[in-house]
Amino acid sequence: MFDPTALLEKSRIEKTMETTQASPNAPTAPSAATPMSNLSTTIAQAYADTITTPLAPVLPPNLFQEFESFAEALVLEQLRKPEDLLKLNPSRRESLGRFLSELCRLPESDSPQEMLKAFTRMDRTEAEHEALKQLFKQIAFVQIAKALLLKSWSCHQKIPLLKADLKDLTAAVERGLRSYIHLQTSSCQLIQRNFYSWYKLDQKMQDKLWNLLEKITNLPAMKSWLLESAMTLSADTLGERDRYSQGFYQNLWNAVKKHKIFEPRTNECFAFSPTLRDGSLMESAPESLEWIGFESLSFELLFCEIRYFWEQPKEPPLWIKGNSLEMSMEQQSSMLLTHSGKQNILQQMDAISSCEIALIAEENLIRTQSRSLAAQSLRKQVDQHAILKKMKQPTTTRGTYQACQALEKLRQGGILIWAREELLNETSGKPALQFILSQAKIALIADFSALNCECCASKRNLPKALYILRKENQLETRKSHRPLMVKAFGTLKGQTEVSMLFDRVLSLVQKPDQSFPLEPFQLHARVSPMDQREWEQHWFNPTDDHLVDRIEELKRNSTPLGQFAAVRTFHHGLGHDFGAEPTLFPTENNLDSGFYVWLESNKNGSEVHTCHPRMLPKYLEKSHTLFFVTPVQPRYSIPLQVILKSQHTRDWLNYSVERKKGAWVIREADLKSVPIPFHISKQMMEPIAHDSFPANIQAILNQIPTEPGIALKQLENVQDEVVTSSHEPASMIPAHVIRSEAFLLASHVLHHLEDHQAMLFSLVTPEEQVAYPKLFQSVMTDTDLVRIDQHPLVRFTPTLLPHQAITQIQTVKVPTPGILLVTKQGMSQQLYIQDQWLRERCMELIFELQTRILEPTWTEITKNIKLPRNPAQAQTMSMQILKAYSDEKLKRKELTHLIGACLSGHRNSQNKVGMLQ
Numbered sequence: 001m002f003d004p005t006a007l008l009e010k011s012r013i014e015k016t017m018e019t020t021q022a023s024p025n026a027p028t029a030p031s032a033a034t035p036m037s038n039l040s041t042t043i044a045q046a047y048a049d050t051i052t053t054p055l056a057p058v059l060p061p062n063l064f065q066e067f068e069s070f071a072e073a074l075v076l077e078q079l080r081k082p083e084d085l086l087k088l089n090p091s092r093r094e095s096l097g098r099f100l101s102e103l104c105r106l107p108e109s110d111s112p113q114e115m116l117k118a119f120t121r122m123d124r125t126e127a128e129h130e131a132l133k134q135l136f137k138q139i140a141f142v143q144i145a146k147a148l149l150l151k152s153w154s155c156h157q158k159i160p161l162l163k164a165d166l167k168d169l170t171a172a173v174e175r176g177l178r179s180y181i182h183l184q185t186s187s188c189q190l191i192q193r194n195f196y197s198w199y200k201l202d203q204k205m206q207d208k209l210w211n212l213l214e215k216i217t218n219l220p221a222m223k224s225w226l227l228e229s230a231m232t233l234s235a236d237t238l239g240e241r242d243r244y245s246q247g248f249y250q251n252l253w254n255a256v257k258k259h260k261i262f263e264p265r266t267n268e269c270f271a272f273s274p275t276l277r278d279g280s281l282m283e284s285a286p287e288s289l290e291w292i293g294f295e296s297l298s299f300e301l302l303f304c305e306i307r308y309f310w311e312q313p314k315e316p317p318l319w320i321k322g323n324s325l326e327m328s329m330e331q332q333s334s335m336l337l338t339h340s341g342k343q344n345i346l347q348q349m350d351a352i353s354s355c356e357i358a359l360i361a362e363e364n365l366i367r368t369q370s371r372s373l374a375a376q377s378l379r380k381q382v383d384q385h386a387i388l389k390k391m392k393q394p395t396t397t398r399g400t401y402q403a404c405q406a407l408e409k410l411r412q413g414g415i416l417i418w419a420r421e422e423l424l425n426e427t428s429g430k431p432a433l434q435f436i437l438s439q440a441k442i443a444l445i446a447d448f449s450a451l452n453c454e455c456c457a458s459k460r461n462l463p464k465a466l467y468i469l470r471k472e473n474q475l476e477t478r479k480s481h482r483p484l485m486v487k488a489f490g491t492l493k494g495q496t497e498v499s500m501l502f503d504r505v506l507s508l509v510q511k512p513d514q515s516f517p518l519e520p521f522q523l524h525a526r527v528s529p530m531d532q533r534e535w536e537q538h539w540f541n542p543t544d545d546h547l548v549d550r551i552e553e554l555k556r557n558s559t560p561l562g563q564f565a566a567v568r569t570f571h572h573g574l575g576h577d578f579g580a581e582p583t584l585f586p587t588e589n590n591l592d593s594g595f596y597v598w599l600e601s602n603k604n605g606s607e608v609h610t611c612h613p614r615m616l617p618k619y620l621e622k623s624h625t626l627f628f629v630t631p632v633q634p635r636y637s638i639p640l641q642v643i644l645k646s647q648h649t650r651d652w653l654n655y656s657v658e659r660k661k662g663a664w665v666i667r668e669a670d671l672k673s674v675p676i677p678f679h680i681s682k683q684m685m686e687p688i689a690h691d692s693f694p695a696n697i698q699a700i701l702n703q704i705p706t707e708p709g710i711a712l713k714q715l716e717n718v719q720d721e722v723v724t725s726s727h728e729p730a731s732m733i734p735a736h737v738i739r740s741e742a743f744l745l746a747s748h749v750l751h752h753l754e755d756h757q758a759m760l761f762s763l764v765t766p767e768e769q770v771a772y773p774k775l776f777q778s779v780m781t782d783t784d785l786v787r788i789d790q791h792p793l794v795r796f797t798p799t800l801l802p803h804q805a806i807t808q809i810q811t812v813k814v815p816t817p818g819i820l821l822v823t824k825q826g827m828s829q830q831l832y833i834q835d836q837w838l839r840e841r842c843m844e845l846i847f848e849l850q851t852r853i854l855e856p857t858w859t860e861i862t863k864n865i866k867l868p869r870n871p872a873q874a875q876t877m878s879m880q881i882l883k884a885y886s887d888e889k890l891k892r893k894e895l896t897h898l899i900g901a902c903l904s905g906h907r908n909s910q911n912k913v914g915m916l917q
Contacts, residue, residue, distance in 0.1 A: 396429030
């Protein structure tokens, strides 16, 4: 068991040694036993360096240390008699029991008062003793904070400070605020009866504190020390990630004001925050903002009030202890009027909906699925609110619920700034994300997770992700908005670079196309390819680092397609005057080199298709928007078509173009911007003859038409640096030139394959089944086919009149396998077909006919449907087609992989990079 008596004696000896070793004329050296000493020296030095008035006195570090020693003395005094906690009233004992249990990470008890007794026993465990010690440290700093607040009021000549005020500091502060506060409805932590207000200084401690207060000559320095010490103590007590520092809020607000992300509409406007913390967020904020909000920790909210009341007593703002989930988005019976008849402060908070700005600092991600005490409390709060319960998901964080409520507080055009330690994604809880998108449009998503901070202090200045949302009540404006996504890379060495990062990122909100090549970090910015209408169904994931890196590198090392060809929108139904622009639309002059481009969507997403003008499918003329591409040189046509149909272009379009309902929305400018890698474009414009390459390279290139898979493996073994020229042994040919030539050769082979085997590929469906209707129509001759009513293997009962519409067609197994035809009047006719293969082909042909004639007649069926005279011969033909298709498909696949590898210009490059679709 832990022995508190030994600790008390050790602390007394260490304190005595510090006092005897300290020099009367020099600052006291930092001691390992004093946890705040390094902080004290840093703050004192900072004020000494930044002081602007020569005559302004500077606090020596030893005064800070004297205050810290005073705080330690208060802690030791309380540790000597912890049983005093049991003398408090029941509500305070219950609050203290819960607080100490939370510090020890103990499960919530049904009897917190009984739990408190365990912390006051002499045989308490070390964990229980440390929790008790942290509580007494907070109490000590609260006493010092109230004394310094009274000292500040006295120095500002607002209220005189008397030595007698130190006897009951809470009462003294209350007297100063009495004329500004309605005591029955106020939630001010400084004067509330909580587990910080019960402690009273004895006479000895009052004298010592009075002497320390008289030594203060620089209140700003004292305020800075107090708030920094309180923040450090709060972080140590919670055992959580440090709160975002004042530097974070300063950098954020400076950038917000500089780039006019938020412009106050009036001289006084409201701001809301469910994470007030110690009030650091208000220091650099626009002065016109009047803050309202919540803070879940009493200790931090109390120091937030210290910061607010520092210069003078005044009317307190609408601040309340909590995390904002106590305030429902609906009227609840628990929000009652107080006995004085004044409106409950929680009701006032719930009714507000006119804030101009809201800010959420989510340093810790608390989810309902966690087992922590904070997660248990979150589950209870969410279950109590009907609307929040509808959005409940195991992975939804408390900050996400807070964001939903913060958006309710904003008026049209108001902004929400949300800093958190993780990017939002599909697993963050779809109902909550949908609610957020139904209230606001996303102005900015900034991903800082890939940044490294060499300075430890800078880490507290930088969240992992920053979101800026703007309240938007106009449905169409909100749904058609496309968010800006920014990802940062690099290393930050100090505060200056962090400040620069915020400035550059927020400047992109107004001008997304900016670039900052000279900064120590890289910013990859792009507008979402999907509008928020699509985000509501599928939250976009902007964190594909590999794709972002690849696209950004491609931008720097490519030429747009518009440099090699003219692109114009074309549709047969638009009535273009071809004679007006003979070089832009298909004429005899450019039919051989120009080609059409269009998009089609399938289960794999959107794909780009091209074809020769004379081979344009008829169904495209009225159903698709076409683009006509006219290359500058005829020899560019085939390579450009292959590039447009490659995975290279799919990744580019997925990254850059707008999407609606999962499909690309492409314009002329999008096609013109498709990147052609430098090494490919150079080889297209200035081709190098085959015989200029070494014999081994020529052998590899010669294998491409017949064995592209083997050629690809051999190309991967070619060194990235150089190969020797066959004509000039002293000269060197870069390896990427070899890959460029391989790409051009493979492009022609692939184009020739698809052109000459187009019929074969059209005879096989995407499910790799023979398309028999097309096979019968295009391959088999009239002598091979017989009308259905004349086929020897088909018998039927001629009961239908020639021109009766058939409404129902289905296969039957009894009494004899066949096909049943039924009219609207109930008349029927059955086709008896014993051969299963022939019966299935007959149904396929009937279904194909129904796509053109919804309710065919018997006459139309007999005229349009012909079946193979010899089914066995037709089956043999289909097997041969499938075998030939398999061989050609494998060859096409190998050529596609070869082309993808050559497009990158690097060995062992991945042909396909994943992208959310």
